[in-house]
Amino acid sequence: MTGPNEGVGGDAPQAIRKLKPGKLVIASHNPGKVREIRALLGPYGIEPVSAAELDLPEPEETGTTFVANAELKALQAADLSGLPALSDDSGLCVEALNNEPGIFSARWGGEAKDFDLAMRKVEDRLAALPPETSRSAHFICALALAWPDGHVEWFEGRVDGTLVWPPRGDKGFGYDPMFVADGHAQTFGEMDPQAKHAMSHRADAFRQLVAAVF
Incomplete structure (x- = not known):
């Protein structure tokens, strides 16, 4: 998918702000x-520090899209820390469930963000539908890069696949153990992290970010 800083229809990409090491x-x-x-x-001379390490609060995610939620998180972190900040808002969209859980993916796991519970909720919803219902799904990742002066760049990635049950694998996190990307046999939960990094929704968004800001 293209973010706002990608060329559309063959147009040259817009000039955007670069991120310094x-x-x-x-x-x-x-x-x-x-x-x-x-x-x-890792390869780009960046020294990552997490919001948790800086004891920054988690903002309420009031946006109605992945991009909106990523932007509000990045802007708050940049404002409070005085440093550039990168936020990821991502989730699972199940086509037969009207693209739910979507932006509420973590919240389907309750206050504890229990993804075993969240995966069970997805499966229970699908099981209540006719047997021939498609199990197609996709992950979306929106990345927002913000500076303390309020400037923001954003990029959005996607990976398509199918949901399986029961979940398989203990790698990854979130809904990874029930998601098999198109063209693959392993779930994200079974896949070696490096293999997942090469083709995930987050990797897709990162490729766009790297090409634009480094």
Whole structure:
């Protein structure tokens, strides 16, 4: 997918702000996301520090899209820390469930963000539908990069696949154990992290970010 900084219809990409080496706040309290983002940022001279390490509060996610929620998290972290901040808002969209849980993916796990519970809720909803119902789904990842002066760049990635049950694998996080990407046999929960990083929704968004800001 293209973000606002990508060329559309063959147009040249717009000139955007570059990110210099140094400290960057990862505006997330999700250790799985922080771990993946650290790995993806490793080669670029960035020193990632998480919002949790800086004791920054988690903002209420009041946006109605992945991009809106990513922007509000990145802007708050940049404002409070005085550093550039990168936020990820991502989730699972199940086509037969009108693209739910979508932006509410973490909240389907309750206050404890229990993804075993969240995956069971998805499966129960699908099981209540006719047997021939499609199990197609996709992950979306919106990345927002904000500076303390309020400037924001955003990028959105996607990966399509199918949901399986029961969940398989103990790698990854979130809904990974029930998601098989198109063209693959393993779930994200079974896949080696490096293999997932090469083709996930987050990797897609990161490829766009890297091409634009580094």
